[in-house]
Amino acid sequence: AMIEPESSRSRPEGAYDVFLSFRGEDTRKTFTDHLYTALVQAGIHTFRDDDELPRGEEISHHLLRTIQESKISIVVFSKGYASSRWCLNELVEILKCKNRKTGQIVLPIFYDIDPSYVRKQNGSFAEAFVKHEERFEEKLVKEWRKALEDAGNLSGWSLNNMANG
Numbered sequence: 001a002m003i004e005p006e007s008s009r010s011r012p013e014g015a016y017d018v019f020l021s022f023r024g025e026d027t028r029k030t031f032t033d034h035l036y037t038a039l040v041q042a043g044i045h046t047f048r049d050d051d052e053l054p055r056g057e058e059i060s061h062h063l064l065r066t067i068q069e070s071k072i073s074i075v076v077f078s079k080g081y082a083s084s085r086w087c088l089n090e091l092v093e094i095l096k097c098k099n100r101k102t103g104q105i106v107l108p109i110f111y112d113i114d115p116s117y118v119r120k121q122n123g124s125f126a127e128a129f130v131k132h133e134e135r136f137e138e139k140l141v142k143e144w145r146k147a148l149e150d151a152g153n154l155s156g157w158s159l160n161n162m163a164n165g
Helices: 006-010 031-041 061-069 085-099 115-120 123-135 138-152
Strands: 018-022 046-048 072-077 105-110
Touching: 018 031, 018 085, 031 046, 031 072, 061 085, 072 085, 072 138, 085 105, 085 138, 105 115, 105 138, 115 123, 115 138, 123 138
Parallel strands: 018 046, 018 072, 072 105
Antiparallel strands: none
C-alpha cells in the first residue's frame, strides 16, 4: 500500500496553507492584495475572506474551520484592525489554534502601526475599544484585549520602517 506523507494525513483535504486575517477597508486593495498574489504565485494555498458583505452575528463555522485547518495564519494589523469585531474574533480563534498541540504558526505584520499599539491597545485601537465596551459584554472585550496583547508580543514584521513596505 502507498504510504501518505505525514503532512497530508494531518490536514483535511482542501485545507489551506495560509489563512490571511486583515481589515478589508485598510489593506484589501493595497498590501494584502499584493501579499495574497505573491503567496498564490509561490504555490501556497492561501485563504482570504473576499466576502465584503456584512456577516451574521457570529463568526461562521466555515471560517472557524478554515482557520483551524490552516498551517499558518498571517495577521495584518492595520490602524482599523481593532475596530472590526470580525477581525478580533478571527484573532481569538487563530491564537487558540496556535496554543493547541497542532501548533499553528502565527505571523503578525504590523502595517503602518506600532506593535505596542496592538499590545497595549493604544491610538486607533484605544478608540475602537471605547466603542466595543459600550456595545459588547465585558467578557468578550477582555478576550479581544488578551488576544491583541498576545499577538502584539509575537515577533513579526513591522512595515512602517521598511523601505516601500
